[in-house]
Amino acid sequence: MRTEAAKRVELVFSLFDANGNGVIDSDDFDLMTGRVLEAAAASDDGARAAVRAAFRRYWTTLATELDANGDGVITLDEFRPFVLDPERFGPTITEFAEALSTVGDPDRDGLIERPLFVSLMTAIGFEEANIHALFDAFAPDAEDRITVATWATGIEDYYAPDMAGIPGDHLVAARV
Template identity: 25%
Template sequence: MTEDVKAQKFSTLFRWFDQNGDGRLTHDDLQNMAEMFAGLAREDDKENATAMRNAFETWWQLLLTHGDADGNGQISRQEFITVMEANVTHPQHFEAAVLAIVDALMRALAADKDGVLSLQEYVRMYDALGIPPEHSEPAFRRLDRDGDGSLSHAEFRAAITEFYLSPDPKAPGNWLLGPFA
């Protein structure tokens, strides 16, 4: 592997956030991601949609404050990797910037109030977020640790945490955004 595991995952995350592909993250990019996530909530679920938007804003402020080395209001891929490793994934920030999105998303998606995501719900969610089913279906199978055919809030939270924090190249959470080599 040419770059360490976390840097590889953060590069994948950067490409996903950089929806226009210009090689820079801006406030607009993070707001667009926030709207994609908030769009998964029911129309009357303002609380969870707002929580996701607020968490993405927190994330942007962390990126800008700790990662914009040249002060241009944009985050390069290398700046992103550096700030993700040093600041966003730091315990002081991780809950408010990343896990707050996960928690609001799970509350919003639990439309049937069972508190779990089925394979179909998971694939539909990631499809709406721009991750194709050919990636999300195998990811779901890896993340369903107890093999019951659904992802509990705890399993999903564990997968997200693994994606962001684990240096293990074999960690199931690495597959959240597609194949991990």
């Protein structure tokens, strides 16, 4: 596993620990889902339902694969190797990437405007300066938009254990 990938996973773990208790549990996913859906208020019911389902599948996959003792929580040590295993977690990430990027396109024109992108990523918990750096790394068009496909691919790349130098690395970079 590349160092960059390990840093990305540790950041995701800290963000998914939405209630800050040091572990990930179902309540964390409910909190995160609520925040994202609030930021995606302009999206249609289908897109919002897809995001809700993607977050639920993310949690269910983690709980099924990692919670061997049935205590309902996932630690960082349990989370780290699993989330970077494309064989075990790839389909869940693909569903999550498609749902999140689609909810960023409420007018269904295939493009995501910076303000909504920033709102959604802030709802997840990323730092605003890093969100802007990520958006810029996606090479927005002259009207400051990126494609849905670009964001979906960026999300999938973020979870790839062998990727480095990707736009998603901006999310873990210390901003000055």
